[in-house]
Amino acid sequence: MTLKYQKAQYTPLVPAKHKVKENTKKFASIVLCFWLTSILMGIAIYFTNFLELVSYSSKEILEHQLYMDDIVINRAALNGYLINTAGCKIPEMNPFDASVKAFVSKPDMMVCNKNIPPLFDSNLTSIYLVEPALKHYNISNSTELTCCYKSFWREDPKGSDNDKQMKFSENCTNIEDFSAYIIDEFIKVTCDYETKQIYEDYFAFVPKKRNESIDRSDRLKPNILIVGLDAVSRVNFHRQMPRTLGYLVNKLGAVEMLGYNKVADNTFVNLMPVLSGHFVDELKQTCWPNDTVRFDDCSFLWNNFSDKGYATTFGEDCAWMGIFNFVKRGFGKQPVDYYYSPYSWITENAIGNDKDFNCELCLGGRKVYSTALDYVSKVVQTMAIDSQPHFTFFWTVSLSHDYLNYPSLGDSTYYNFFKRLKDDGLIENTVVVFMSDHGIRWGDIRQTYQGQLEERLPFVYIVVPDWIRTEYPKSFANLKRNSRRLTTPFDLHETLKSFLHVESLGKEKVTVDYSSRSYSLFDEVPANRTCESAEISAHWCTCQQSVDVNVSDASVIEAAQFAVGYMNDQLRGYAQCVKLTLDDILNARLLYHTEKEIEKGNDLKDYTVTIRTTPGEGVFEATVRVKNNVFTAVTGTVSRLNLYGKQSSCMTDFHLKLYCYCDSLLKTF
Structure with a gap:
């Protein structure tokens, strides 16, 4: 059957070529008419957007456009792409694109x-x-x-x-x-x-636990402050938190990693590469063989910095579903000097209120995320008073995990958090990383092409002290250059490790391993880097070009059936889970492969299909590979696009909870 393609939603913008008219008057009149028409169209578009985006002012949208004009140095050279290198092309996305505007709104304020x-x-x-x-x-x-x-x-x-x-x-x-x-x-x-x-x-509180104070003039031990905001794409951060965005870029000089691509599905599997430098499957081979084993034998970045005399902090809110806790056992021994997560778990159980789906939004009369940031401020301030170098990793979940638009409620709080740290002189010798792990993973926006891309492209901002920019200008130039290259959580791990030996930033590398899956962002990331060389599976890769495919196409139907079969194979041996059946194919895309793959003689095609299954009406997204006209594998994992709630309460494996529909639910009807 011949494939029927719809026009790709993101096509390179090809500059028009104009012929010079000999009759300058005629040319001038044409230009004048063109500009008058453009102005009238612009006014019409403005009022259309105003009516459709009642909650967002034209000022916010204009400020975003001005910001984008500033960060993209040569828009003509990018041809409509945010990343445009030999190995990767990631399309530029408008936060208020027509395909997603219907899902953008201002939520009600929290009442604690x-x-x-x-x-x-x-x-x-x-x-x-x-x-x-x-x-x-x-x-x-x-x-x-x-x-x-x-x-x-x-x-x-x-x-x-x-x-x-x-x-x-x-x-x-x-x-x-x-x-x-x-x-x-x-x-x-x-x-x-x-x-x-x-x-x-x-x-x-943050009582003193170490005596590793350093001379304030010793800059070779910069502090590390990593603040995470769960499930926020780079584009949604622009959309929801313009004040924080503006302060980071304009006042702190943050570098935005425009091509930061996640490497796996959820928080845990995307943060393990950041914290350990390994995929979860690699940890299972070394220090964490299964879900019942605690993480004490694994080495994380805070261990490296602790060995260098740093005070270490790790914490998160909504800790019951935390990085190391959700369907896992956490730690046996306390992993860091200041460990906030158990405190969060206990206190939210005791006085948490205004719960909205997964997380308590309030802790007594205070917002949970605001309380968490206040604690981080206490840590930073206490370390500054004691002249104690610190490594602080804090992940906030309650504000942003469950809903696309909730981050807007925290914009002023995060803005004030960063502003106070700077105004009080608390981060002058601190590397600040403000980041997310992925975009929103469920909801109606995820069934749009832009929503699919956003989910794979979380935000990451990096602020380095002025003295590092001055003393290591080439390294800082590489960081800025790499902001427009394909980058991953593995690169962030290597970058953070480089601060264990800051003096190494000034050393030229004799050789560069262009086949490496990870690079320090202070070294130049190769322009020909591909998802394959970065070990990003096709399912998560945003570099590939793709087109819509008719859902009735025979290959799409076969891909959908293959995906359902894959999920059922994963559930084999779990009698408590019902066998899934394909109910409907909601959309499909065909992903193009690089010339490099074609040169290898591989006839490769990847179909990304969005499907609904029964029972339970689960909505899933899978990328199925076809090699030499044979369906061979699901790449990456199968994404769940709608909430499963208690449908999988009978399953303890955190991977399989996405797919399992408990047999006991059928017996209740």
């Missing part, structure tokens, strides 16, 4: 604790009563109010226990005059009024 504010607050070393809040608790006589606090700490989990074990002190220390100096790391505050408990709250 029914708008009842916290009764206590904290600074670096103390807790104190917030007197204006008394009226919200109907406290008319503060002499009747008594408050105390208990310290608590992490205990090593045993057996199959989750990594959230905490032990509380038996005594509750009275808070005299409604303020107290705290020497503990974690505390629980309770208050009674007229013999009844009316308040419960939790606070985290």
Whole structure:
């Protein structure tokens, strides 16, 4: 059957060639008419966009366009592509493209604790009563109010226990005059009024744990601060958080990695290359053989920096579904000096509220993500006071994991977070990485071509201290050049490792391994780098050109059936899961391969199909490879595009939860 192709959505923009007219008056009139027509069309488009994007002002859209004009040095040379190299072409995408505008909106503001504010607050070393809040608790006589606090700490989990074990002190220390100096790391505050408990709250502090202070003039130990915002594509970051974007680029001089391509499906499998330099399957061969084993035997970046005298911090909010916790066992021994995740898990269970699908959005009267950033600020400030070099890795999930538009609610908070750090002089000798792991992985936008690309292209911004830019100009020039090359989480790992020996930035490499899957971003990434050489499977690769294919095409149908068969093969041996059946093919694309593959004599085709299965109406996206007219494999993994909720509650394997529909659900109908 002949394939029927629709026009590709992203086609290189070919500059028009104009002939010079001899009659200049006629030419001038043509130009004048052209510009008048363009202006009228522009006005019409503006008002169309205004009506369709009621929630976004024209100023926001214009500011984004001006920013894009600034970062793309030679738009003509890029021909409509954000990355345009010999090995990779990634199309430029408009955050407000017509294909995705319907999914963009301003969400309702979060309401924490029914708008009842916290009764206590904290600074670096103390807790104190917030007197204006008394009226919200109907406290008319503060002499009747008594408050105390208990310290608590992490205990090593045993057996199959989750990594959230905490032990509380038996005594509750009275808070005299409604303020107290705290020497503990974690505390629980309770208050009674007229013999009844009316308040419960939790606070985290950063007590000194190391004595590795350095001379403030010693710049060879730059701090490392990595702040993650889960499930936000580069394009959606532009769309949702323009204030933070503007501050990073214009005030901090951040370099945006425009071609940063994820290498696997979800958070865990994309952050393992960053933290360990390995794929998950490689970890299974060395230090983490299965899901029941804890991660203590694996080496992560914080171990390398700890060996160099750095204080180390790792934390995340919504920790029950955290990087090392979701259907996994976490750590036995505490992995870093300051370990926030168990605290997050315990406190969100205790006073979390305004839960929206997966995560509690509030911790008492505070937003969860805001509380997490306040803790990071405490870490950075404490390390600066103690002249202690630090490696801090913090991942925020609650704001952005579940919904495309929620990041806009945190724009001002993240903007203020970075602004305070800079204004207070806390990051002058700090490498700052602000990043995500992937774009939104489900929802209606994922069934568009742009949504598919966005999901594979998370945002990454890198800020380096001024002295590194000055002393190692070639390395910094490479970083900027690489912002327009295909890059991966493995490259970010190598880049962070380079700060263990900063002086190495000034050393020329005698030879460059052009077949390597990872490069420091301070070395030039080859322009002919392909997804294949970067070890990005075709399913996740955004470099390949593709076209729409008719869903009734025989090859598409065969690809869809192959994908369903693949999922059923993965579920074989799990009797609790029902066999899946193809229900519908929603869309399909044919991916082109490089001339290099053709020269090898390989007749390769990759079909990316979006399908729906029964039972459960799961929507999946799979890339199926055809070699010499034979369907041979699913590349990468099969992506789940809609939420599965409790459909897979009978499955404990975190990979297979995406596919499993529990047999017990059929028996309930």
